[in-house]
Amino acid sequence: MDIQLIQLIINGIAVGSIIALAAVGLTLTYGILRLSNFAHGDFLTLGAYLTFLVNGSDVNIWLSMILAAAGTVTAMLLTEILLWSRMRSIRAASTTLIIISIGLALFLRNGIIFIWGGKNQNYDLPVIPALEFGELRVPQNQLLVLGLAVLVIVALHYLLQNTKIGKAMRAVADDLDLARVSGINVDRVILWTWVIAGTLTSLGGSMYGLITAVRPNMGWFLILPLFASVIVGGIGNPYGAIIAALIIGICQEVSTPWLGSQYKQGVALFIMILVLLIRPKGLFKGTI
16 A cells, blocks of 8 residues: 555544544534534634643643643533523524524634634644654654544443443433433533533644644634534434544545645535435434
8 A cells, every 4th residue: 555645544543533522522512402513613722722821831731631621611611501501491493503603613713813813833842753664654643642532432432331421411312301301410411411522622622733733723624524523423423423533534634635635624525415415314323
């Protein structure tokens, strides 16, 4: 196999792992809250910038990522209190929720530009040489990203399948009203949904900053691959979102020699349209 193709596939797996983490958070918020959150990509950006902020204070990068995740979760919970809970109480239409989420995305993005400026930023990290396997060079940060993504996904699987809150989340996703009358604390499930989504999304942003620059529009450029992963994998199915994100990440990177990097989003859109033409509900059943 051509060395360049292998290199692009490795790059695609790293990018796909990042997309997968954020896509799981996005599919959970839709599957449980029925919210198409277009601000999700900008929360990813917020996580990357909070990591940059903490890391710039001579804090270890891994601790910086944890603290950034806590900050992103706090921001998401504030939006839940100030926006989404009120919209649910008045049974706002899905169109209204989409418009509000777009407004929230613009607010977050411009707030980031106001605080940190519009130029690219980089974490304060030592230069680590890439690992060499013959002619193939693999940046160590890409391996760290992949390893961390695998650990987070395994932890998520355990939480959803083996814990009380995970089972409650699956019940609420299937039928919220039935779950409520069955005695499940729906408000607690909603709280945990935001905590999990915020943590995964922030980690995705932090890891994206490890393999590329931190910039204000990074989440905006990822929003189409994120939604494509959610739709292709089956809306509300976190495992489907992970598989779809890896497929999209690899296809985007492999396409660059022929299409150029500027058409990466178009590749994600093409894959989404192609899958929907064959399987309108996505590759997998849309359920947690």
